[in-house]
Amino acid sequence: MTFHLADTAYRYDTPEAKETMYADLRSQLEGLVHGETDWIANTANFSSLVFNTMPDLNWAGFYFLHTPEELVLGPFQGKPACIRIKRGRGVCGSTVDKGEAIVVPDVHAFPGHIACDVNSRSELVVPVFVNGAIAGVFDLDSPLPNRFDDVDARGIESLVRILERTRA
Numbered sequence: 001m002t003f004h005l006a007d008t009a010y011r012y013d014t015p016e017a018k019e020t021m022y023a024d025l026r027s028q029l030e031g032l033v034h035g036e037t038d039w040i041a042n043t044a045n046f047s048s049l050v051f052n053t054m055p056d057l058n059w060a061g062f063y064f065l066h067t068p069e070e071l072v073l074g075p076f077q078g079k080p081a082c083i084r085i086k087r088g089r090g091v092c093g094s095t096v097d098k099g100e101a102i103v104v105p106d107v108h109a110f111p112g113h114i115a116c117d118v119n120s121r122s123e124l125v126v127p128v129f130v131n132g133a134i135a136g137v138f139d140l141d142s143p144l145p146n147r148f149d150d151v152d153a154r155g156i157e158s159l160v161r162i163l164e165r166t167r168a
């Protein structure tokens with residue numbers, strides 16, 4: 001299989017521009033995971049697709065629940081990161097508790113934020129479900145404050161739903 005990442009420099013300054021980017025990402029992701037059920041391969045390619053397509057990111061990757069109380073680092077792109085995060089700790093562990101996406105406009109203002117990369121200024125974490133149960137999170141970090149909003153949360157969720165179907 002050959003796969004070509006779009007050369008497009010995506011704009012994200014309007015909701016419409018974001019919707020265009022996420023529609024393209026969904027289409028590329030469908031192609032990437034088509035016919036493939038290997039979870040590590042699909043989550044690794046998912047991280048790469050998002051990290052290399054979305055502007056102004058410094059980290060994108062997964063943490064998975066290895067026990068009900070602890071997340072462990074999964075496939076990612078960016079600098080080496082914290083390996084284990086307790087449920088309820090940081091943005092990732094709080095997302096597991098909440099079961100919904102968390103948008104953090106300013107990481108310094110989030111109580112208990114875990115700083116893996118000092119360059120991170122804002123963050124978006126989206127839960128990943130397998131067979132109806134929370135299985136982990138997909139975490140995006142940006143060096144820019146206020147990089148993510150609810151349009152991004154819904155857009156990343158739409159990508160995660162495609163990924164989850166490869167486990168069904």
Ligand code: SME
Pocket residue numbers: 059081082085089090091092093112113114115116117120123139141
């Ligand atoms: N900031 C996250 C930790 C993971 S890193 O950003 C890759 C948190 O507070 O849970």
